[in-house]
């Protein structure tokens with residue numbers, strides 16, 4: 158091969174390299190890669206960025222029941238109980254339906270209504286239906302008693318749940334008194350005043 162031929166080949170290679178490099182430069186310019194601030198796919202326990210963990214969106218639970226009961230409305234609670242009447246009666250001596258009769262349920266042992274067959278989850282729960290337990294159960298039955306056969310989503314509205322529980326407390330031979338509105342401490346009164 159003579160030197161002219163060699164030069165032609167060398168020039169061809171050079172041009173090819175230039176074209177490739179040029180294309181690279183142009184495409185880099187057209188498509189700007191940029192890194193995401195956070196991983197699109199989050200893997201539990203792995204956080205790419207320092208900000209926030211996967212549990213950041215904590216679940217909002219029910220508000221404490223006692224302060225709510227102080228302001229509860231029994232008549233409105235009776236109306237809320239309509240959500241339950243497809244499965245429950247609450248009058249004294251009322252029949253069991255899909256769920257057990259609920260007369261005197263507040264403060265009663267769990268899963269003890271005569272003649273009713275509870276789920277094993279409910280039977281295994283144990284203890285009494287304290288105000289707190291009822292509050293949490295009625296907020297989300299399946300979270301409080303996983304495996305319960307009460308298919309009811311729960312009442313998320315704190316006021317509605319408090320009205321309902323206040324009504325249920327009355328349906329009893331010896332109703333628990335509704336908690337009094339606690340007398341505010343003098344400092345609080347001052348703060349609330351005009």
Ligand code: HEC
Pocket residue numbers: 237238240241242243244245255256257259262266267268269270274275276277278279280286295304305306307308309312321
């Ligand atoms: C779709 C039917 C259904 C609806 C609606 C329903 N329940 Fe129930 N409920 C059940 C069943 C079934 C059980 C028994 C649960 C078990 O054994 O796991 C039960 C159990 C209960 C218990 C426990 C009783 C005990 O003896 O320990 C309470 C308290 C209760 N329900 C309250 C309510 C209230 C209050 C409402 C309305 C806000 C309601 N339920 C709505 C079906 C229902």
